[in-house]
Amino acid sequence: MTLLWWILGALGALFVVYVVYGTWLAMVLKWEDEQSVGLAYYGLPPEGRAAFKAKLRQHAQRLAPIIRLNSKLAKVDFSRARIQYKGVSGPSGSCSVESFTAAAAYTPRPEDVFVVTQMKCGTTWMQHVVYEVLHRGNGDIVATGKAMYALSPWIEGRKSVPMAESRPLGTERPSRIIKTHLPVALCPFSAAAKYIYVARHPVSCFASCIDFVDTNVGGMSPELSAFEQWFTSPDLMWWGTWTDHVKGWWVRRNEPNVLFVYFEDMKKDLASVVRQVATFLGVQPLSDAEVASIVHKCGFAYMQEHQDNFEMHPPHILQTNAELFVAGTADRYKNVPADIRQRVAAWVVREMAPSDFPLKERYPDVKAE
Numbered sequence: 580m581t582l583l584w585w586i587l588g589a590l591g592a593l594f595v596v597y598v599v600y601g602t603w604l605a606m607v608l609k610w611e612d613e614q615s616v617g618l619a620y621y622g623l624p625p626e627g628r629a630a631f632k633a634k635l636r637q638h639a640q641r642l643a644p645i646i647r648l649n650s651k652l653a654k655v656d657f658s659r660a661r662i663q664y665k666g667v668s669g670p671s672g673s674c675s676v677e678s679f680t681a682a683a684a685y686t687p688r689p690e691d692v693f694v695v696t697q698m699k700c701g702t703t704w705m706q707h708v709v710y711e712v713l714h715r716g717n718g719d720i721v722a723t724g725k726a727m728y729a730l731s732p733w734i735e736g737r738k739s740v741p742m743a744e745s746r747p748l749g750t751e752r753p754s755r756i757i758k759t760h761l762p763v764a765l766c767p768f769s770a771a772a773k774y775i776y777v778a779r780h781p782v783s784c785f786a787s788c789i790d791f792v793d794t795n796v797g798g799m800s801p802e803l804s805a806f807e808q809w810f811t812s813p814d815l816m817w818w819g820t821w822t823d824h825v826k827g828w829w830v831r832r833n834e835p836n837v838l839f840v841y842f843e844d845m846k847k848d849l850a851s852v853v854r855q856v857a858t859f860l861g862v863q864p865l866s867d868a869e870v871a872s873i874v875h876k877c878g879f880a881y882m883q884e885h886q887d888n889f890e891m892h893p894p895h896i897l898q899t900n901a902e903l904f905v906a907g908t909a910d911r912y913k914n915v916p917a918d919i920r921q922r923v924a925a926w927v928v929r930e931m932a933p934s935d936f937p938l939k940e941r942y943p944d945v946k947a948e
Contacts, residue, residue: 600645607638607896615738615893625724632894639896650798657809670817673736682735683765687772690747692754697824699787700779701842703889706731708877709756712857713749716872721885731756738893751862760818763827776828779842780942781821781927782912782920785810797897811926822930829936849874
């Protein structure tokens with residue numbers, strides 16, 4: 580009987596410890612969210628952002644036992660880790676129904692330049708290209724220690740400079756650089772504004788989405804089968820599937836205020852894409868020296884070296900790796916297990932069949948097996 584009481588007492592003590600740690604973790608999660616909405620984090624100077632990260636690391640070290648335990652007990656459920664607006668899902672926390680609603684209701688202005696992609700298709704990269712084109716290669720994000728999200732609003736997101744507080748950038752063609760992943764049906768559209776859409780190899784997008792979730796939830800990351808179901812589901816996938824997203828924006832490609840480019844072309848010949856963007860935005864032709872400066876500053880090595888200026892998500896306690904690019908390659912699809920790669924590719928072929936998007940020409944390896 581004494582042993583039984585001892586066991587019950589030990590279990591009770593463990594339960595109390597778990598409750599205390601759980602309450603502490605919940606409080607930290609609430610605090611870090613509140614401290615990263617709008618400009619609360621991205622508006623800080625470099626030393627302020629560094630101090631926030633240091634405090635998060637302290638909490639993470641102290642809460643490591645319950646974080647490890649939770650990672651064994653629960654995995655991310657994509658049916659719950661989302662908000663929905665008019666049938667389109669978005670990541671909860673980064674977005675909300677209110678932020679989606681405000682984005683869809685926005686009336687674009689002539690100075691607005693929207694950088695549009697499905698997630699993990701070169702959004703931050705193109706934002707920086709546009710920024711440097713507007714500054715003719717003399718942009719000072721790194722020199723001033725500013726964060727891209729303090730200058731460029733994410734229209735449907737909660738954690739960037741708010742639309743109402745954002746300002747046009749550059750002098751020759753003052754422009755607001757607006758990030759969005761919204762599908763064509765929800766993205767606010769106006770003939771007066773500009774839209775640059777970046778498409779990426781679908782299986783590379785899939786692989787990069789896995790990387791993104793892995794780095795943001797650590798041990799709570801689900802099995803590959805859950806990622807596959809998520810990526811191919813119109814209901815679950817954030818901002819809709821790759822196929823629906825690309826098909827929708829492909830239809831608009833010939834409109835004079837839409838520029839449709841490819842991630843792979845940016846990797847292969849960034850200088851040509853830079854000149855294409857400059858022409859599209861209507862700035863004076865760039866000199867060879869200006870193009871060279873832009874290509875250098877928008878290169879993988881430069882942005883990785885200064886990744887604190889180009890963070891795609893505020894740091895948080897579950898984050899395991901805040902690197903801007905995990906690989907920075909155009910052929911990330913090669914790292915996906917062959918069976919999953921083949922299934923995702925076959926799904927893409929079926930879904931893209933009604934569209935005249937040049938799938939075979941652009942991505943010849945994406946085929947039905």
